[in-house]
Amino acid sequence: MELILRGAAIYLFLLLLFRILGKHSLSETTTFDFVLLLIIGEATQQALLGSDFSMTNALVLITVLMGIDMVFVKLKGKYKKLDRLLEGTPLILVDHGKPLRGRMKEAKVDTEDILEAARLSHGLEQMHQIKYAVLERDGQISIIPSSS
Amino acid sequence: MRTNVERIKHSLELEEKLDHQLKGWRVQKMCRVGIGIIILLTALGLFGNGLLSSKKIKKNGISLQYEKFLRYEKEMDISWTVTGQEEIQFLIPMQYLDRFKIEKVVPEGYETALTNGYVSYTFKVTKAGETFVHFFLNPKKTGNIAGEWLINKQDFQLKHFIYP
Incomplete structure (x- = not known):
């Protein structure tokens, strides 16, 4: 016991x-x-x-x-x-190329983290190419490019 | 905090539950403060070895030092300083010792006996000066424990809390 x-x-x-x-x-x-x-x-x-x-x-x-x-x-x-x-639940951090600073601050994620995820997953170069960036439940950042 | 976090409309099929997130962040902040307080209290001795835990009692030429907060299976030292006695007799209640394993008694030249619910340790002192006696005990049960030790018929109340 x-x-x-x-x-x-x-x-x-x-x-x-x-x-x-x-x-x-x-x-x-x-x-x-x-x-x-x-x-x-x-x-x-x-x-x-x-x-x-x-x-x-x-x-x-x-x-x-x-x-x-x-x-x-x-x-x-x-x-x-x-x-x-x-x-937890997923959290949107970038909306149509616009970083949501308040959310990012609370989630302790900075622009560099998002851009790194964008480069790694889709080879994106700039923030405006991101439609949505989502902080997933497992802590990963997933990227949805603007073109898709 | 609430005003700084942006509320947006999106086309993604995901359950964001922003209110839940906000609550979560608030709880996280409170818990971080809690962690800080626990670290501070630990440094002060809430879990042993510190200001809050160390207890000193002095009575008629006998002084005692022990830890109030103990941890399960973490050896502790009950140290006594006795002045001007030719024979020192410690009577420890068996009920108290039921919670501990006696690892070592220093110095070693002592006589032991069982008397009326007590275990007695008697030391002969050839030159009556300041004598130091240490009981190294290992807690074997958790919770509150109190016991009255008798040293040359003087009572000393020891109280501990043993953390799991």
Whole structure:
């Protein structure tokens, strides 16, 4: 039982923390962010496993975490509100070549991020060539070019 | 904040839910403040080792220093300074010790016995001066715990909160 509680507590804490940090943190993952994620992983491992380093403990824990994740996936599929709460909603950042500064500021995305996404996905050179730029739920910026 | 965020009409088939976004950003801001407060309180010792956690008691030549806030399975030190006694007897309630594992008692030359719900540790002091005694305990249960230690028949109330 303790193992399930540990797993659930860590799962929910990380879910909450990453939701607080926002989508921006995932959209611009730097090398240092990866290092930070490794450190978080190390810190979490101790709390999850405690002093029991047996294979059974690890296997049970993995099953518990996967189980909790499965439950959340099911619930998110069933309840739209929960899905929006946990995953957020997409946000339009550019409307017909015009950057929406207020939204960009709140979402912590700058013009450079949008232009980079435009270059990478469609080879676009300038802002006016973008019809819509959308910050997706997973933190990616998707671009719809003006010509399409 | 609300006035700065542009409301637009678009032809995209997507559920933007701007009001939900606005609420989300507000909650995120509050939570960031919360994170800051937690970091500050941690630095002050809310989770152990700091101003809020460190407790000192001094009574008739005996002084005690211990941590009020402990963490599960994180070893802690209850340190005593006893002045001018030739024999020092610590009586620790068994109920209190039920929550801890005694890792080490320093110095090691002591006698132990079980008496009337207490575990006693007796130290002989050859030259009565200032004597330092350390009990290194490892919390094995979480929650609130209080216990009254008796040192040469003087009572000292120890209170802890053990975080999971």
